[in-house]
Amino acid sequence: MTIYDATPYLDGNFAPVADEVTATNLVVTGSIPAELVGRFVRNGPNPRAIPDVDKHHWFLGEGMVHGIRLGGGKAQWYRNRYVAPQESGAFGPNTHVIGHAGKTLAIVEGGPLPVELDDELNFVGTTTLGGLPSGFSAHPKLDPITGELHAAAYHWPDQVDKIHYVVVDAEGTVSKSIAIPAPKMPMIHDMALTQNYAAIFDLPVAVNFDMAMDGYTFPMAWDREYESRVGLIPRTASTSDEIIWCEVDPIWVYHPMNSYDREDGAVVIDVCEYDSMFDSDRNGPLRDAPPRLSRWIVDPSTQKVTRETIDDRTQEFPRVNDAVATLPYRYGYTSGGDLDTHDWFASTVKHDMDAQTRTVREHGDGREPGEPVFVAREGATAEDDGWLMMYVYDRGRDSTDFVILDATDITGDEVARIELPQRVPNGFHGSWIPDE
Numbered sequence: 001m002t003i004y005d006a007t008p009y010l011d012g013n014f015a016p017v018a019d020e021v022t023a024t025n026l027v028v029t030g031s032i033p034a035e036l037v038g039r040f041v042r043n044g045p046n047p048r049a050i051p052d053v054d055k056h057h058w059f060l061g062e063g064m065v066h067g068i069r070l071g072g073g074k075a076q077w078y079r080n081r082y083v084a085p086q087e088s089g090a091f092g093p094n095t096h097v098i099g100h101a102g103k104t105l106a107i108v109e110g111g112p113l114p115v116e117l118d119d120e121l122n123f124v125g126t127t128t129l130g131g132l133p134s135g136f137s138a139h140p141k142l143d144p145i146t147g148e149l150h151a152a153a154y155h156w157p158d159q160v161d162k163i164h165y166v167v168v169d170a171e172g173t174v175s176k177s178i179a180i181p182a183p184k185m186p187m188i189h190d191m192a193l194t195q196n197y198a199a200i201f202d203l204p205v206a207v208n209f210d211m212a213m214d215g216y217t218f219p220m221a222w223d224r225e226y227e228s229r230v231g232l233i234p235r236t237a238s239t240s241d242e243i244i245w246c247e248v249d250p251i252w253v254y255h256p257m258n259s260y261d262r263e264d265g266a267v268v269i270d271v272c273e274y275d276s277m278f279d280s281d282r283n284g285p286l287r288d289a290p291p292r293l294s295r296w297i298v299d300p301s302t303q304k305v306t307r308e309t310i311d312d313r314t315q316e317f318p319r320v321n322d323a324v325a326t327l328p329y330r331y332g333y334t335s336g337g338d339l340d341t342h343d344w345f346a347s348t349v350k351h352d353m354d355a356q357t358r359t360v361r362e363h364g365d366g367r368e369p370g371e372p373v374f375v376a377r378e379g380a381t382a383e384d385d386g387w388l389m390m391y392v393y394d395r396g397r398d399s400t401d402f403v404i405l406d407a408t409d410i411t412g413d414e415v416a417r418i419e420l421p422q423r424v425p426n427g428f429h430g431s432w433i434p435d436e
């Protein structure tokens with residue numbers, strides 16, 4: 001049996017890299033916009049050791065961040081660093097890295113505290129953000145109007161009977177925390193936020209105690225008996241009694257693209273949804289069902305969720321302009337997939353929700369783009385006036401480029417391409433963190 005038979009999640013560009021590199025002489029093609037001054041940083045799992053290939057899960061492994069610093073129209077450096085050095089003893093959160101209140105934070109769900117990184121991606125220490133009750137989330141949602149982060153957090157195995165809805169204020173301190181009873185210990189990867197509600201996805205992936213007993217360190221599996229629901233928490237709520245639970249079909253979601261309040265009081269949530277997750281594939285998300293883009297209408301008056309497919313082609317890693325988060329919006333961006341290659345990373349897709357059209361950028365033979373991060377141009381008036389930034393793995397040279405596209409014209413020439421001195425393994429989420 002090859003490693004691939006046990007898990008494709010260690011093969012090809014899923015394999016970890018060994019070295020922490022600092023590079024300053026980077027080859028640039030095109031022209032880096034001079035107004036981009038800051039860092040693009042992306043997180044992903046990079047296990048130091050694989051104890052058991054059969055039970056290894058892609059979502060496990062120490063976090064490693066890969067960053068590029070831009071300024072003055074130049075690529076000033078590339079750096080990759082383990083989120084936490086081995087000697088620190090801290091778990092290195094491996095799923096997302098964000099800038100908030102002047103801090104760079106590596107984050108993950110399930111219990112581990114956020115890790116603060118310095119401007120050159122070195123470990124500073126773990127942080128409770130002034131009062132996290134149960135770890136944090138990889139996907140705190142930004143309210144661009146208040147500057148707050150809203151998150152749904154859970155803690156396996158320390159708190160198996162509840163999750164927490166947490167608000168972190170614009171200064172970076174926990175300002176609210178509500179415990180929500182959760183009898184079956186669901187996996188909560190992300191959440192949705194509107195101006196009126198925080199929405200909790202209580203969906204059928206939950207702790208499987210047989211797997212936990214059997215030594216799986218990621219004991220999450222599809223649960224056929226699960227009662228799926230979406231919880232709308234009024235943002236003014238102070239207790240879990242105020243949650244409006246709405247029934248939804250058994251379906252799985254990692255990520256909403258965006259969400260907002262409709263004038264009739266319903267909540268619109270656009271998501272990448274799956275018919276099942278961790279049912280036959282216990283090593284990662286690729287081999288059960290492909291994700292499609294769908295619109296969920298969550299109606300607090302009927303307590304029901306209706307679903308409609310927007311685009312049934314495989315896609316993940318939905319992003320929008322942060323300025324339209326929680327609000328009605330027109331444009332969304334995803335990574336388009338190709339299940340024949342067990343891959344979410346085949347193209348970059350731009351959706352126009354108003355025109356109901358999509359534009360697909362192929363990156364060339366053997367070139368595999370990761371999550372597209374939208375960066376607005378300063379003073380922009382159009383929602384898509386800005387850039388998409390992403391890492392693109394080049395199979396031919398077994399290395400990775402950092403690519404900037406014009407978000408108004410994603411099939412046009414690359415704005416800039418920066419060749420990196422090593423591979424950036426397939427990973428998860430990242431951010432553009434501009435200098436203050």
Ligand SMILES: [Fe+2]
Nearest residue numbers: 138254255428
């Ligand atoms: Fe995610």
